[in-house]
Amino acid sequence: MIKLQDIERIFQVGDEEVHALQEVNMTAVAGDYLAIMGPSGSGKSTLLHILGLLDQPDSGTYELDNVKVSDLDEQQQAEVRRHKIGFVFQFFHLVPRLTAAENIELPMVLDGFDPAERKKRVATALEAFGLANRAGHRPDQLSGGQRQRVAIARATIMQPSVILADEPTGNLDRAAGIEVVNILEDLNRQGITLIIVTHDPALGNRANRKIEMVDGRIINGHG
Amino acid sequence: MHSFDMLLFSMKAATANRSRTILTLIAMTIGVSSVIILISLGDSARRYVVEQFSSLGSNLLIILPGRTETVGGPPPLLGETPRDLTLDDVVALTRSTAIRRIAPIVAGSAPVSVRQLEREMMVIGATAELLEMRHLAMSQGRFLPPGDPTRGTSVCIIGSTGRKELFGSRQALGQWLRIGDRRFKVIGILGQTGMSMGDDMGEVVIIPVASAQALFNTESLFRVLVEASSPDSIDRAREAILTIIRTRHDGEDDVTVISQGAILATFDRIFRALTLSVAGIAAISLVVAGIMIMNIMLVSVSNRRVEIGLLKALGSTHYQIMGLFLTESALLSLTGAAIGFLLSIVSIELAAVFFPEFSLQIAPWSLGFAFAVALTTGIAFGVLPARRAARLEAALALAQR
Incomplete structure (x- = not known):
């Protein structure tokens, strides 16, 4: 359950104030499948960062699973990110010196999971995402699709309630893109809220709901 | 995050770039071994002189003709002997x-x-x-x-x-x-x-x-x-x-009487002061090594902006990221210190074999001193890069590829 109310985000660019987000209101219930769309500079990435607690709104409130996360301090927000939010990025953002398995394991390492439990979950995830024979490979030894599957495995290993995907297919060929979207939609069907930022209409149209943004405002689909 | 995992993660990060690691280690090794070797040489010289003097007996007085006060005219070292x-x-x-x-x-x-x-x-x-x-x-x-x-x-x-x-x-x-x-x-x-x-x-x-x-x-x-x-x-x-x-x-x-004990004490003081000042000079090289670690870590932080942003997105706290980077610089300086220990001990032992008459040996306090300075500089100069890493804007860092 996500609830944004009157979110404002203002960036100072030189002397000018740029309203990246204005009067943004949105809600998403658990298991929703949303696409945030709009031209570049429309504020869709900023919205995603605020949803992911990587950026703070200048005003407005953000409620996630009935917790007013916009009021939490840095440490508590980190905790929320760790347990409730999974990120998937356009450029995968895998740690280059770590193997696929180690990349998937990383969130649990940061959380201080028991090593035995870590190994078990990693093995299950590798199997589930078809990466079992790629466990010991480093990112530069993997294809784009494989890298994004590792990233999705990493995003879901903590069993979050939301997955935020920023152009998840933007750096993949068609086949790999479709494969990745199928995986994400599978996860959504299992009950995870899926929010995808994209400017690709084909991808956006697959979502249950579309939020279109222009100049920092949501122009349709709020609710 | 378990401290062992932290250590492991930092170790992998520290060794990811081989030439960077080797350069840092060399700087730290040179700093640490020069501190230990110089202190040990100074201390051995002090002990050598003290031993030489004490072999003359402890209740010894020496009478020299002439006075130590100057007696006018150009200042002679021992006055005049009328x-x-x-x-x-x-x-x-x-x-x-x-x-x-x-x-x-x-x-x-x-x-x-x-x-x-x-x-x-x-x-x-x-x-x-x-x-x-x-x-x-x-x-x-x-x-x-x-x-x-x-x-x-x-x-x-x-x-x-x-x-x-x-x-x-x-x-x-x-x-x-x-x-x-x-x-x-x-x-x-x-x-x-x-x-x-x-x-x-x-x-x-x-x-x-x-x-x-x-x-x-x-x-x-x-x-x-x-x-x-x-x-x-x-x-x-x-x-x-x-x-x-x-x-x-x-x-x-018109005579000067000096006692053995006084000479001994003077030499002891002179050599201690010399050893300390040499140790101070050598410690500067350690500080330079510390600054080098800082530079290398700063470069590393800006090279790994995406990784730091990612760690934040995965739920690392401010302190966790600081801890990871501090551990990394402490690891580098301590490993350098350990190699420096070995290097200096081996070279002092070798010198002792070739010059047995000077009874060269490692001054135990030099090890503690070098270790303390190495760790302090490693951590002190690690703070700035670690803070920079922890304060990084995750959203900005992740926007780049």
């Missing part, structure tokens, strides 16, 4: 109860020859007392016979090196040699005593003090060694010396 210190003064001093033994010394350099073989050697005029007062040992024969110091006999004692140079493999004991235009009979050969107060006792010729006065045609003594009757009576002996000399020299204080 009156010589003579053998009669020495005889007068033996009457004091505070003095157990007294050894007048005349020293000079003279040509010493056996047949056609001639060497310029150090000739010391002394009495029987010198043997025990300077802890000399005989390897053959005997030392100067005791008796009236004003009577000069034609006997001499030679050092082991001198014996080899003058007589080769032939028997030296009982042979005659020539010093200047006088002939002396060799009655003893000194044992291996090595260096003593800078004089190589292996290359001296010792003759009776009166003979040396005649040889060098002087009444004046070079110095007089005095042994107080006990360590407690050193001050009394000093007073007695000054009083007796003053009465004999028309009320003038």
Whole structure:
């Protein structure tokens, strides 16, 4: 359950104030499948960062699973990110010196999971995402699709309630893109809220709901 | 996050870029080993000098002709000597109860020859007392016979090196040699005593003090060694010396009395101060290594912006990221320190093998000092990069590819 109310985000660019987000209101219930769309500079990435607690709104409130996360301090927000939010990025953002398995394991390492439990979950995830024979490979030894599957495995290993995907297919060929979207939609069907930022209409149209943004405002689909 | 996982993660990060790791380690290794080696050298030098002096005995006083105060005119080092210190003064001093033994010394350099073989050697005029007062040992024969110091006999004692140079493999004991235009009979050969107060006792010729006065045609003594009757009576002996000399020299204080302990303490202080200042200089190289670690870590932070942003997105806290980067710089500096330890210990041990006479050894406190400075600089200079990493805007960092 996500609830944004009157979110404002203002960036100072030189002397000018740029309203990246204005009067943004949105809600998403658990298991929703949303696409945030709009031209570049429309504020869709900023919205995603605020949803992911990587950026703070200048005003407005953000409620996630009935917790007013916009009021939490840095440490508590980190905790929320760790347990409730999974990120998937356009450029995968895998740690280059770590193997696929180690990349998937990383969130649990940061959380201080028991090593035995870590190994078990990693093995299950590798199997589930078809990466079992790629466990010991480093990112530069993997294809784009494989890298994004590792990233999705990493995003879901903590069993979050939301997955935020920023152009998840933007750096993949068609086949790999479709494969990745199928995986994400599978996860959504299992009950995870899926929010995808994209400017690709084909991808956006697959979502249950579309939020279109222009100049920092949501122009349709709020609710 | 478990501290073991933190260590593992930082270790992988620290070793990911090999040339970066090696450069940092080299800087730290050089810094740490120069601290340890320089401190150990200074400390070994101090111990060497102190040992040399203490081998002379602890209740020793040395009388030098002349005064330490300047007496006007251009400042001479030891004032002027209007009156010589003579053998009669020495005889007068033996009457004091505070003095157990007294050894007048005349020293000079003279040509010493056996047949056609001639060497310029150090000739010391002394009495029987010198043997025990300077802890000399005989390897053959005997030392100067005791008796009236004003009577000069034609006997001499030679050092082991001198014996080899003058007589080769032939028997030296009982042979005659020539010093200047006088002939002396060799009655003893000194044992291996090595260096003593800078004089190589292996290359001296010792003759009776009166003979040396005649040889060098002087009444004046070079110095007089005095042994107080006990360590407690050193001050009394000093007073007695000054009083007796003053009465004999028309009320003038024209000698300088220095005690063994005072010289020892002075040398000890000088060498400690030297060692400390050398250690300070070496510590600067450690600080330079620390600054190098800081630079390398700063570069590393800006190269790994995406990774740091990712760690934040995955739920790392501010402190976790600081901890990871601090661990990384501490690891680099400690590993460098460990290599530096090994390097310095090996080089000191090697030097000790090649120069055994200087009794080189690692000063234990230098290890602690180097370790502390290495760790402190590693962490202190790691703070800035770690803070920069922790404060990174995750959203901005993740926007780049």
